[in-house]
Amino acid sequence: MSTVETRSLPLLVAQRALLVALLVAAWQFAALRMPAFVLPGPLRVIEALDALVHSETFFTDLGATLYRVLAGFLIAVAVGGPLGIVLGSNPRGARFFEPVLSIVNTVSSAIWAVFAIIWFGISNTTTIFVVFMTAMPLILTNVWQGARTVDAQHVELARSFHMSRAQIMRKIFVPTVLPHLFAGARLAFGFGWRVSLVAETIGSSSGIGYRLRQAADLVQTDQVFAWTLTLVVLMLLLEAGVLKPLERRLFRWKRTV
Numbered sequence: 001m002s003t004v005e006t007r008s009l010p011l012l013v014a015q016r017a018l019l020v021a022l023l024v025a026a027w028q029f030a031a032l033r034m035p036a037f038v039l040p041g042p043l044r045v046i047e048a049l050d051a052l053v054h055s056e057t058f059f060t061d062l063g064a065t066l067y068r069v070l071a072g073f074l075i076a077v078a079v080g081g082p083l084g085i086v087l088g089s090n091p092r093g094a095r096f097f098e099p100v101l102s103i104v105n106t107v108s109s110a111i112w113a114v115f116a117i118i119w120f121g122i123s124n125t126t127t128i129f130v131v132f133m134t135a136m137p138l139i140l141t142n143v144w145q146g147a148r149t150v151d152a153q154h155v156e157l158a159r160s161f162h163m164s165r166a167q168i169m170r171k172i173f174v175p176t177v178l179p180h181l182f183a184g185a186r187l188a189f190g191f192g193w194r195v196s197l198v199a200e201t202i203g204s205s206s207g208i209g210y211r212l213r214q215a216a217d218l219v220q221t222d223q224v225f226a227w228t229l230t231l232v233v234l235m236l237l238l239e240a241g242v243l244k245p246l247e248r249r250l251f252r253w254k255r256t257v
């Protein structure tokens with residue numbers, strides 16, 4: 001971290017704290033003017049969250065959702081990344097498969113969830129499949145577009161040195177598409193979290209989405225807010241503790257302009 005970033009960190013923390021305080025104040029102001037079953041106040045939500053954390057199923061549900069999202073996301077990276085490189089380096093194959101990718105992108109996650117229930121029933125595979133079918137096209141498209149930015153002169157130069165196709169892929173295409181892969185993966189991971197809740201709501205007997213549906217059916221709005229707060233905190237922790245450090249490590253060779 002640079003000196004300028006270190007100096008600006010306290011100011012950034014103060015600004016974020018002020019933003020959170022303003023949002024909580026607006027929330028409390030609105031909650032005082034509405035019934036609790038419509039908009040519970042911050043204190044009521046914190047109490048509901050404390051009750052959830054101390055329940056027997058909280059960490060089981062949290063772990064189930066996290067497992068499904070990560071499994072679907074990692075499979076999407078494993079499939080979408082290599083396919084994107086192949087299509088980006090093969091214009092004829094890209095033109096042939098482009099309509100298929102367009103069709104996959106137009107199908108919503110809710111439709112994939114319906115198909116998954118028909119094919120896999122109420123199981124972990126249902127949510128994993130929905131996350132995969134949502135995340136994979138995003139990753140594939142980003143990597144594909146990144147592979148198309150590879151300089152043809154670099155490829156020709158590598159061929160003049162009698163480098164194999166595998167070496168060209170590893171030393172030219174992969175470093176070029178890595179930033180695109182990471183950008184697509186971060187976007188896909190966020191979408192994966194959201195669609196996993198949709199899939200769990202209609203095709204699971206555990207997980208955060210399933211508990212959200214239960215709370216909504218019983219008009220337990222404070223629990224809906226508590227689960228939502230849990231998701232927000234978890235995403236912030238993953239962003240700050242995993243994604244940002246990984247991004248700095250992968251692209252430490254890049255200079256900030």
